[in-house]
Each structure stands twice: as structure tokens, then as C-alpha cells.
Amino acid sequence: MLEIRNLTKSYGDVLALDRFSLDLAKGEVLGLLGPNGAGKTTLISILAGTLGGFTGTVTFQGQSLFASRQLKNRLGIVPQDMAFYEDLSAMDNLLFWGGLYDVPRAELKRRAAEILELVELAGRAKEPVKKFSGGMKRRLNTAIGLLHKPDLLLLDEPTVGIDVQAKVSILDIIRNVGAAGTAVIFTTHQLAEVETACSRIAIMDKGRILAQGTLDELVRIVGERTFVEISGEFGAGAFSEAIQDMPAPSVELMSAGDNLALLAVSDTDQIPRVMDRLFGRKLAVTDLTIKSPSLETVFLKLTGRSLRD
Amino acid sequence: MRRLGRVLHVARNDVWRMVRDRPFFFWTLAFPIFFIVVFGMLFKAGDAAPAVASLTVVNQDEGRWGAYFVDKIKAPNIEITVVKAEPADFTRLIVLPPDFSARIEARRDQALAFKKRAGASERAAARVETRLFQAIARVLSELVLYGDGDLTTFLDGHPEVADLVRVETRFPEKTVTAVPSGFDHSIPGTTVQFIMMMVMIYGGISVMEDRKKGVLSRLLCSPLSTGELFQAKLLGRWSMGVLQALMLFAVGKAFFGLNLGSAPLALLVLAVFALAVAALSVFAGSLLTREDLIVGVSVLLANMFAGLGGCWWPNEIVPPAVRKLAMISPAYWAMDALHALRFFQGGLRDILPHLGILLTLAVVLAVLAARTFRVRP
Ligand SMILES: Nc1ncnc2c1ncn2[C@@H]1O[C@H](COP(=O)(O)OP(=O)(O)O)[C@@H](O)[C@H]1O
Ligand SMILES: [Mg+2]
Numbered sequence: 001m002l003e004i005r006n007l008t009k010s011y012g013d014v015l016a017l018d019r020f021s022l023d024l025a026k027g028e029v030l031g032l033l034g035p036n037g038a039g040k041t042t043l044i045s046i047l048a049g050t051l052g053g054f055t056g057t058v059t060f061q062g063q064s065l066f067a068s069r070q071l072k073n074r075l076g077i078v079p080q081d082m083a084f085y086e087d088l089s090a091m092d093n094l095l096f097w098g099g100l101y102d103v104p105r106a107e108l109k110r111r112a113a114e115i116l117e118l119v120e121l122a123g124r125a126k127e128p129v130k131k132f133s134g135g136m137k138r139r140l141n142t143a144i145g146l147l148h149k150p151d152l153l154l155l156d157e158p159t160v161g162i163d164v165q166a167k168v169s170i171l172d173i174i175r176n177v178g179a180a181g182t183a184v185i186f187t188t189h190q191l192a193e194v195e196t197a198c199s200r201i202a203i204m205d206k207g208r209i210l211a212q213g214t215l216d217e218l219v220r221i222v223g224e225r226t227f228v229e230i231s232g233e234f235g236a237g238a239f240s241e242a243i244q245d246m247p248a249p250s251v252e253l254m255s256a257g258d259n260l261a262l263l264a265v266s267d268t269d270q271i272p273r274v275m276d277r278l279f280g281r282k283l284a285v286t287d288l289t290i291k292s293p294s295l296e297t298v299f300l301k302l303t304g305r306s307l308r309d
Numbered sequence: 310m311r312r313l314g315r316v317l318h319v320a321r322n323d324v325w326r327m328v329r330d331r332p333f334f335f336w337t338l339a340f341p342i343f344f345i346v347v348f349g350m351l352f353k354a355g356d357a358a359p360a361v362a363s364l365t366v367v368n369q370d371e372g373r374w375g376a377y378f379v380d381k382i383k384a385p386n387i388e389i390t391v392v393k394a395e396p397a398d399f400t401r402l403i404v405l406p407p408d409f410s411a412r413i414e415a416r417r418d419q420a421l422a423f424k425k426r427a428g429a430s431e432r433a434a435a436r437v438e439t440r441l442f443q444a445i446a447r448v449l450s451e452l453v454l455y456g457d458g459d460l461t462t463f464l465d466g467h468p469e470v471a472d473l474v475r476v477e478t479r480f481p482e483k484t485v486t487a488v489p490s491g492f493d494h495s496i497p498g499t500t501v502q503f504i505m506m507m508v509m510i511y512g513g514i515s516v517m518e519d520r521k522k523g524v525l526s527r528l529l530c531s532p533l534s535t536g537e538l539f540q541a542k543l544l545g546r547w548s549m550g551v552l553q554a555l556m557l558f559a560v561g562k563a564f565f566g567l568n569l570g571s572a573p574l575a576l577l578v579l580a581v582f583a584l585a586v587a588a589l590s591v592f593a594g595s596l597l598t599r600e601d602l603i604v605g606v607s608v609l610l611a612n613m614f615a616g617l618g619g620c621w622w623p624n625e626i627v628p629p630a631v632r633k634l635a636m637i638s639p640a641y642w643a644m645d646a647l648h649a650l651r652f653f654q655g656g657l658r659d660i661l662p663h664l665g666i667l668l669t670l671a672v673v674l675a676v677l678a679a680r681t682f683r684v685r686p
Contacts, residue, residue: 045526
């Protein structure tokens with residue numbers, strides 16, 4: 001139902017989206033995983049129709065997404081910002097935001113009440129939103145995007161800045177919406193979220209998709225090898241030099257940055273040998289982590305950086 | 310239809326949010342009523358002319374015509390003091406020069422100086438001035454009709470020419486015959502001032518804040534277009550201004566016996582004025598990125614325009630140069646039109662220029678606002 005082809009957008013010299021392409025089917029929940037600055041918000045803003053000056057095409061249900069404003073009735077957007085009126089109640093916010101869409105008033109009222117139940121805000125529907133906790137506000141932010149029953153729901157970091165419980169509840173909502181047949185794209189920079197809530201995962205960085213598939217498919221990218229993340233005081237060049245003569249299948253340098261490197265090793269016996277080389281060149285190692293194959297190692301391999309930096 | 314519905318929906322929400330704000334009634338009612346009372350009282354006495362207007366005649370004339378002229382000025386409501394030399398203290402004064410009679414007899418023209426003390430009643434001065442013109446005309450007519458004699462004696466014998474010369478005095482158009490004062494001045498004045506304050510502060514800040522918080526961008530995620538959003542913002546702020554006017558006029562009618570001259574025309578003036586202010590507030594909200602800046606600019610502009618434009622004291626009492634300068638204030642055009650309606654028997658024709666100027670200003674500001682309007686920070 002959604003085909004994105006070669007979407008490219010730059011802000012001056014910064015290339016935020018680089019020939020970005022993606023397909024999405026009805027009922028699919030796609031987790032778009034990328035570090036800060038990967039271009040997630042840029043993508044969502046273009047799809048939402050609030051950002052122009054890009055090239056590429058987006059086809060939605062057989063026609064260009066930007067062909068008619070009427071198509072917006074089938075699109076639900078949950079922006080990264082908590083964009084609603086804090087002085088109004090949750091109910092008034094829903095009625096206002098829902099009122100922008102072609103939904104009859106009586107139907108809108110019914111749906112608003114229904115959605116408030118769904119996001120567990122029914123008990124406080126009449127209170128000004130400014131009294132809400134961060135998690136409650138995130139739930140309202142999500143609810144506003146769902147109100148007009150869109151065919152495609154786009155959520156930009158819907159769980160950022162809230163506690164674990166609130167996160168779980170938002171991910172539940174997303175899963176349920178997908179199960180009901182709505183196609184969903186949600187962006188995040190948190191691995192755990194995509195592992196639980198998505199039917200498909202895409203990893204993006206620097207404006208492009210690096211890999212996509214189910215969790216299992218992605219983990220297979222890194223194979224059966226064990227990953228070793230080494231941090232210390234060394235330059236990227238010095239590190240590569242230190243281990244360059246080690247045989248490739250047993251020790252492979254996945255990525256090397258200043259003070260952080262990632263190796264794939266065939267078995268853990270290789271680790272002391274690597275250490276010997278490093279100490280031999282007087283490269284200080286401060287931390288060493290052994291990781292079994294996981295989405296995190298895939299991410300590390302693909303982007304060369306940890307999501308935490 | 311859906312299009313208009315969406316614009317109304319967004320505009321209505323802006324007005325609704327303003328009305329719900331707790332300080333709203335303080336700002337739109339309590340505070341303005343305080344202004345209305347203070348300025349209404351301050352200019353209440355207005356320029357009620359004294360029952361008897363005083364005139365000092367400095368009669369330096371040697372011949373008979375000086376005394377004759379003084380005699381013609383005499384009227385029950387004018388108190389004349391005749392002196393030989395100009396006194397230091399006077400309310401208003403006319404000088405008859407030493408060659409007054411000689412010039413009349415030689416049929417030569419002459420100029421008489423009429424002086425007014427600053428701040429003396431304009432109405433009393435107008436009364437005296439009228440009387441002076443009448444006296445001059447009578448002297449002239451007598452010279453024409455009866456040579457150098459006394460017309461009164463002549464007319465006793467010739468009743469058929471009694472009405473030959475009649476002097477009517479009229480003030481040229483726009484001459485001040487009344488000075489706007491009291492609540493009929495202070496209510497419109499305060500209304501004009503608070504339309505500026507309220508619309509610019511509420512309207513400007515909400516545009517800026519909604520942009521910062523991503524609310525404006527989110528609005529465009531719906532079928533609403535940027536053009537519709539802009540129209541809605543303008544309409545919302547215009548409605549705030551009109552609402553402010555209606556509230557203060559209602560209070561004025563109920564408690565202060567407000568008379569606007571023509572209420573529909575007065576509302577028309579304020580509606581056009583509110584449109585200009587609405588455009589200015591969207592413009593300020595698009596241009597400025599900080600709340601304190603918007604409040605500062607709004608308070609500064611609103612008060613400067615109000616003071617200069619005649620919202621506090623009537624423009625009719627300021628010196629002509631200041632009045633000219635006041636024309637740069639949009640409030641001047643609103644106040645001048647409102648005064649025309651209430652105090653100078655003006656109708657729609659008289660305020661058309663004012664409406665034209667305000668409407669032009671509104672269009673210019675709306676174009677500027679549309680050009681700078683943006684939804685992203
Ligand atoms: N308005 C902007 N002006 C200039 N650069 C921007 C702007 N918005 C985003 N960028 C840049 O574009 C890149 C992608 O940003 P963004 O889409 O916000 O990424 P993400 O949401 O994944 O963190 C970043 O390098 C960011 O600095
Ligand atoms: Mg982002």
C-alpha cells in the first residue's frame with residue numbers, strides 16, 4: 001500500500017535522506033531503527049506532508065501520496081513533539097484534532113471516547129492535559145493520530161522520554177493497531193522496542209536503509225560468530241594495524257573507530273590473542289564486552305556505532 | 310464547504326482557548342473598565358463653556374469708531390473690559406489700533422489682532438469670535454448704507470431696509486464645536502487600545518508557541534492546507550478583537566450610558582480596525598520567536614498607538630502638529646472615525662476615508678503576515 005522510491009532530501013550541505021526506498025503492506029508494523037540524525041524525523045515529516053523540497057516518489061494506495069489533501073484522511077501522524085493543547089482536556093484535544101478530518105461529529109465523539117479507553121485515559125478525559133505525566137501525554141499524542149482510523153499510521157519516536165511501563169503500553173497500542181489491519185511505521189533509536197513490537201525491522205543510518213527483514217533474518221546477517229566490543233585509548237588506524245595479520249574467518253574487524261572497535265571471532269579462544277597484539281603495541285584497553293548474535297550486533301556491524309553514542 | 314468548515318473549526322478553537330484562559334476576563338473586562346472610568350472622569354468636565362465669555366478690548370483708538378465698534382460687540386453673554394494698554398493677564402483680547410477710526414474714514418483696510426490665552430475655553434472663544442465677525446459686518450454695512458452715521462437711528466425711520474443685511478456665522482467644516490469627552494470618548498478609546506493589547510499579545514504568542522511546539526506542523530498533517538491555516542489564524546484573531554469590542558460596548562451601554570452615535574457604524578470601524586490588528590499579530594507571531602519579545606512589542610506598540618492615536622485624551626485637544634504625527638497611528642483613524650460618528654454628526658460618508666485607510670493597512674499587514682507565515686521553527 002505504500003511504496004517509497006529514492007526519497008532524497010538535504011538541508012543545505014546535510015544530506016538527511018539519501019535515495020531512501022521502502023515498501024509497506026497492509027497490516028504490517030515496521031520498526032525503523034536508527035541513531036539520532038539518521039533521518040527518521042525527516043522521513044516522517046515528508047510523508048506527513050509538512051516538509052517539502054525533496055525528490056523521489058511516494059505511492060500510497062495506488063496514487064501519489066501528495067496528489068490530494070483528501071488522502072490525509074487515510075493517514076495518521078504521531079509527531080516526535082507532543083503537539084497538542086496543554087490547556088485543553090484530553091477529550092477537547094481529541095475533538096479538536098479529530099474535527100480536522102472528514103469524520104461526522106457524532107461519530108467523532110463516539111470514537112474519542114473509545115480511543116480514550118484504548119489509551120487508558122478515560123478516567124481523566126476532562127482534566128487539562130498540562131496536569132498529565134509524561135507517559136499520559138505520550139499516550140494522548142498517539143491517540144490523536146489514531147482518531148480518524150487511518151489506513152497508514154506513522155509514529156516518530158512515540159516512546160521517547162517515558163518510563164518503561166508507559167513504553168510497554170504504547171507498544172501494545174501499536175501492536176493492536178497493526179493487528180486491526182492498519183499499516184504502521186514507527187521510528188525509534190531503541191533496540192528493545194523493535195524486537196518486541198514489529199513484524200519487520202529496518203535499520204537506517206545517514207538517510208538510507210542498511211538492512212531490513214524480520215528479527216531472525218537480520219540476526220543471520222552477522223552469522224553464528226561471537227562479537228567482541230573493545231573500548232580503550234586507541235585510534236582507529238592503530239587498532240586495525242595491530243590485528244591486520246590475524247586470519248580473516250577466525251578474527252574479523254567489523255568496525256573500528258577511535259576508542260571503540262568491534263570484532264567478530266569464530267570462538268572465544270581468539271580473544272586473548274587479540275589482547276596480546278594490542279598490549280604489544282601498547283594500546284590501552286579499558287573495557288571488553290562479549291556479545292552473542294543479536295539485533296545490537298547487527299546494528300553495530302552495519303553502522304559501526306553503538307546506539308548509545 | 311468542508312474547506313470553510315475546517316477554517317472555522319481552527320479559528321473557533323483559538324477564540325475558545327483565549328476565552329477559557331483564566332486571566333482573560335481580567336484583561337478584557339476588569340482592566341479596561343478601570344481605564345474607562347479613569348479617562349472618562351479625567352475628561353468628564355470637558356470644555357463646557359462658561360456662561361459669560363470674557364473679552365478684553367485694548368482700545369487705543371483716538372476717533373469715534375473705536376467706541377462705536379465696542380458698542381456693537383456688546384452682548385448679554387459677553388463680558389467686555391475696555392483698557393488702554395495690553396494687560397499682562399487676559400482670557401482673550403482684541404486690539405483696536407490708534408489709527409482704527411482714521412483708516413475707516415479713509416476707507417482703508419486694516420487688521421485686528423485677536424488673541425487667546427492657551428487653554429481658554431474653545432467654545433467661549435468661538436462665541437466671542439462670532440460676535441466680533443457680526444460687529445465687523447455691522448460696521449461695514451452701516452458704512453455702505455448710511456455713510457458715516459448710526460444705522461440704528463437710520464433704521465428707526467426706514468423699517469423697509471431692516472433686513473437688508475443679515476449676518477449669519479457658520480463654522481467651516483471640521484471646526485471644533487465640541488470636544489469629545491466623558492465615557493462616550495473613554496469607552497471607544499479603551500476599546501481600541503485593548504483590541505490592540507489583547508489581539509497582539511494572545512494572538513501573537515499563540516502563533517509563536519504553536520509553531521514552537523509543533524502544533525502548526527501537526528495541523529498540516531490533516532487535510533488542512535497552509536492557506537487555510539493562515540486564514541484560520543487571521544479569522545481567530547479578528548474574532549478576538551470583535552469580541553473585545555462587543556464586550557466593552559455592552560458594558561458601556563449597561564453601566565455608562567454609552568452613546569456611539571451610530572452603533573452599527575462604530576462596530577464596522579472597529580471590525581476593520583481589528584482586521585489590521587489581527588494581521589499584525591500573526592505577523593509578529595511569525596517574526597518573533599520569544600514570548601517576552603512579543604509581549605514587549607505588543608505593549609509598546611499598543612500603548613504608543615493608543616496614546617498618540619487619541620485613545621486616552623481626545624485628539625481634538627492636542628496641538629495641530631501632534632495631531633498630524635498621530636496620523637501614523639492606526640488607532641488615530643479608528644478614534645477619529647468614532648468621534649465623527651458620536652460628536653460631529655458624521656455618517657458613513659464621513660468615515661469612508663478612515664475605513665479606506667484602515668482596510669489598506671489591514672491588507673498590507675495581511676500580505677506581510679502571509680509572506681512570513683511559517684509552521685516550522
Ligand atoms: N531543519 C533542519 N535544518 C538543518 N539540518 C537539519 C534540519 N532538520 C534535521 N537536520 C539534519 O538532518 C539530519 C537528519 O535529521 P532527523 O531527520 O531529525 O534525524 P532523526 O530524526 O533520525 O534524529 C541530521 O543530520 C540533522 O542534523
Ligand atoms: Mg527525530
